[in-house]
Amino acid sequence: MTAQKLDGNATSAAIKDELKVRIAALREKGVVPGLGTVLVGDDPGSRWYVNGKHKDCAEVGINSIRVDLPETASQEEIEEAVRTLNEDPACTGYIVQLPLPRGRDENRVLGLIDPSKDADGLHPTNLGWLVLGTEAPLPCTPYGIVELLRRHDVPIAGAEVVVVGRGVTVGRPLGLLLTRRSENATVTLCHTGTVDLAAHVRKADIVVAAAGVPGIITADMVKPGAAVLDVGVSRVEGKVTGDVAADVWDVAGWVSPNPGGVGPMTRAMLLANVVSIAESKLA
Numbered sequence: 001m002t003a004q005k006l007d008g009n010a011t012s013a014a015i016k017d018e019l020k021v022r023i024a025a026l027r028e029k030g031v032v033p034g035l036g037t038v039l040v041g042d043d044p045g046s047r048w049y050v051n052g053k054h055k056d057c058a059e060v061g062i063n064s065i066r067v068d069l070p071e072t073a074s075q076e077e078i079e080e081a082v083r084t085l086n087e088d089p090a091c092t093g094y095i096v097q098l099p100l101p102r103g104r105d106e107n108r109v110l111g112l113i114d115p116s117k118d119a120d121g122l123h124p125t126n127l128g129w130l131v132l133g134t135e136a137p138l139p140c141t142p143y144g145i146v147e148l149l150r151r152h153d154v155p156i157a158g159a160e161v162v163v164v165g166r167g168v169t170v171g172r173p174l175g176l177l178l179t180r181r182s183e184n185a186t187v188t189l190c191h192t193g194t195v196d197l198a199a200h201v202r203k204a205d206i207v208v209a210a211a212g213v214p215g216i217i218t219a220d221m222v223k224p225g226a227a228v229l230d231v232g233v234s235r236v237e238g239k240v241t242g243d244v245a246a247d248v249w250d251v252a253g254w255v256s257p258n259p260g261g262v263g264p265m266t267r268a269m270l271l272a273n274v275v276s277i278a279e280s281k282l283a
């Protein structure tokens with residue numbers, strides 16, 4: 001038997017259609033949502049992601065403001081770009097594409113973003129609201145993972161979830177999100193220092209693989225019928241390769257493909273955050 005697909009392409013298209021209606025309503029009230037991006041350097045992956053974000057904005061009716069800085073941009077120049085977007089009334093929400101080139105202080109840059117314009121939910125204040133359980137913009141990939149599961153009716157409440165990866169954009173916030181009362185999952189956060197990863201994964205109803213290690217999750221580690229989400233992005237011989245081995249499809253109940261799973265959801269939830277931020281200005 002082969003697993004059912006957690007289809008990020010179809011789900012993100014449905015979310016974008018819903019957002020178009022909300023954006024039209026905002027525009028009727030005179031509020032035009034505008035997404036800003038700050039991209040530093042020439043990494044082809046990051047450039048592709050930022051191009052995609054602007055393409056998505058054009059598709060749904062969000063204005064976009066793009067700041068591209070060279071690889072050589074100093075910490076001060078990056079911070080200046082952030083301050084400019086903080087002050088720009090046309091920019092209702094924005095992101096700084098990560099990772100920044102080596103040697104730049106990412107946390108300092110994230111901390112300078114106006115929390116009320118933080119479309120990525122990565123400002124320390126918004127991460128703090130997540131810890132405290134108060135509504136605030138959510139990091140886009142964890143938010144997208146929860147939506148992908150919900151919209152495919154994968155049970156979350158009561159589920160044993162194993163997250164593999166403790167990064168700030170996925171693993172850490174996902175644990176917080178899934179253990180909220182509204183989700184009610186039990187989460188084990190594994191990482192490269194975990195002793196006997198397979199023993200943890202084998203117990204999981206939902207596995208989220210965000211380690212960036214190609215094929216780290218194999219069929220023998222997966223409980224039959226489990227949902228397995230592949231978030232890892234590695235490039236092997238120029239091709240995007242995820243963390244989930246192909247044979248997992250034979251054992252799992254659901255699998256998110258990569259590409260075509262969590263990636264498109266990350267893009268859709270960024271748009272959702274921009275729209276929610278713009279709506280909150282009306283309230």
Ligand SMILES: Nc1nc2c(c(=O)[nH]1)N[C@@H](CN(C=O)c1ccc(C(=O)N[C@@H](CCC(=O)O)C(=O)O)cc1)CN2
Pocket residue numbers: 048049052095096097098099120140141169240258259260261262263264266267
């Ligand atoms: N400031 C941020 N930086 C980064 C984030 C983030 O959420 N905020 N996440 C990732 C990159 N990312 C968005 O920025 C992202 C990654 C992947 C995709 C995507 O749609 N991927 C495609 C496949 C792409 C390919 O073929 O190369 C897919 O999964 O279908 C979108 C956005 C790190 N940085």
